[in-house]
Amino acid sequence: MELMTERYFQKPLRLSHSASNLPDIVQYARSGSSGRFDDIAEGSYPAIYTHRNIRSFAPWRPKSHFSPDRLSYFNDTKSAKSLGPIVNVTGDSLGLHELEGLRIPSIYSAARNALYTRYTPADWTRGNLTRLSNSEQAMKRAEHIRENGERLGVEADDRIKRAQQEVGRLLGQRINDINYMKHELNNEIDALVNEMNKLNESKRIAEKAFAEIENPLHITQECLYHREKRQSTDLVHDQPEKALLKEIDGIKICQEQIKNIINRATAQLSLCRSVQHELEQDSSDKFRALQLDQLAHQLRNSSANIALYGDIEKLEKWMSVPEKWAEHTSANLKRSQAERAASRSIREAIEHCLGSTFSKIRDLWSSTNACLSQRIQETMEAKNRIQVQLEKINQELFDVEKNMEYLKRCIADKQAPLKVARTRLDLRNRRPNIELCHDDPHER
Template sequence: MDTTRLCREYEDRMVRNQAAVGKRLGERLGDINFWKSELNNELDLLISETNALNEAKRLLEKNLAETENPLHIAQECLYNREKRQSIDLVHDCPEKELIREVDLIKRCQERLRNTVDRANVQLGLNRAAQHELERDSGDKFIAQNLDLTTQQLRMTSRGVAYHDGVHRIDNSISVPETWAKYTNDNIQRSQAERAASKQMRNEIETVMNNCNNEMWQEWNTVNTALCHRIQETTDARNKLQNHLNKTLQEIYDMEKNIELIKKAIQEKERAMQVSQTRLDTRLRRPNVELCRDAPHNQLVEEVSQLIDTVDHLQHRLREAENALQALLRTKGALEQDLSIKNNSLFIDREKCLAMRKTFPIAPRLVTFN
């Protein structure tokens, strides 16, 4: 009877112990399942955030590459404007704005490059956090399967055998508190990296929008300065053209005047020849007929007047020819200035402003969801 009672007590204790172990395994499986679910949820959120940051970085790099277009255009405009000539080769407002635009674009490029580098660092941190989550989730998946298998073992299960001394082996690395804390730390780290990643995306959006707006405003400022300069040059060119037209008219009038003076001189010289021939002919009168009479006196006075007239006309002719030379020099200077102004207009209007009709970067705000 004592043996029967003892066997029954040991049987009852064995059943209770197995039930208790099963209950503890069930509780452990619940804990593992809870934290595994938390890890997977956080992992999905982190992967989505990493993909969003990757897309933001792609747009940022695309925007950085597109800044080469306005930079090339601004440098090309500066290069073209160096071909202005003479007095027009001046450090004017458009050139100052173009230099300012080149500096601004280079500063924006540097800001964009720095942001790309910081985004790469944040992506690395995201991947590191993702790796920890995946490893922790994988470990819990294995532990869950092992504990589930353990829970389902019965005395009639296959594979049940003796493992002598196994109860004396304790290679535990954690206790329930440190085990939960490890997973919680991984989740908190991931949450922190997700928050930093979202902040990084906001910074990317801000940097891109600010740089695009600054370059767009400076682009318009340069175009406005070029338009004003073109208008000033056009006005100066028109004034030069009007002055040249007047000078050409004056040259034409002066040439006509010179022709008139020369013709008058020729007429007076012909008249002088007639008068002097008359005097010479009358000198052949014989004896007392060689009389200083009224015709003689009149001829002498006529010759003197003609000599004075020719001298005066010759003086006027020299003055007119000198004036014509001055007009021709003025014409040459005006034509040179006009050529300079036309060259400047061609550079500013056809070479510079023509390539700046449209901003090579779409002036749109970039927003990441």
């Protein structure tokens, strides 16, 4: 009270020692302004106080507290009477002139009414012991929780360190695996590119050979065309003609074989390019994965640009497994090796085809030349025989003509004897009668 009065009033209070003149807090509680005291007191103490719900029998509890907002000054007596008992409102017999218009609860009445509700010293001791025991148990539980937390923290740090070391080791192994696979892919790409270059060269040679075969074919066709100019009985279906037709058929067959092998080489080059694209794509993916894994392998707890990235687990269903990863690369390598083997087979087929083609064309050309040579020889022999016979015939004709001239001269020379003979016959035919005899002179 003294503190409150000293806070709001500068002069000391002249209080009376008579308890009967103090205001009664029970009477004050009956007024309409006691609700705020009840609200403050209710629920302010723990459950160990069994009398917390008894309001009227515990005036010493905090509901008897009053704050500066409980103080009010009034200008008229009517307003003071409407709010309950007021200390010395009309007189100054108690000497409380400074408290005029101030409502103060009765401390004496509160102490008197609380005599029946106070705790005993045993209750006080027991309450202290209970609080100490509860606090000790709470401290032990807190210490146990703290120790468990520290132990879990240490274990978590240890597990995380071991996990990071294991992940680092696995990343290192993964980097080695990717490096090995990438090295194998690069070697296979180089081998495939070399094989493709060789196949391109073989294909170019085959195309050049196919173009060069046109010349023998054209020559053979020209030979047949010129042989069609033969006349009469010389236009015969002889061995050279058969050889020329056979050579044309053989050259066309060789051209068809070379064309087929060129088409095979073209298709194989397309397959090799497809495999090369797959290998290069796989190598590029592994190069990118190698960069990312190396970057991940270099990350530490103190590294920059580390964060709690979200939606990482959603990619799990799209990820491949190491077995599928290895099978994919192995399948690409096996396919490349198979295509390289097929390319080598085609190159060998091209070499064999060109060799057999040239050999066959050479054999056909030799056979045709032999037939033509033989036919030329036969023709030359026939011509020579005819030429000799022609010379003989010409000589005979000359002799016949010469003989004819001789005979003509002989005939001319015989005109005189003929005339003599005919004249003799004419003369003898003039013989008369029986003298006209067919005698020996007439016979001659």
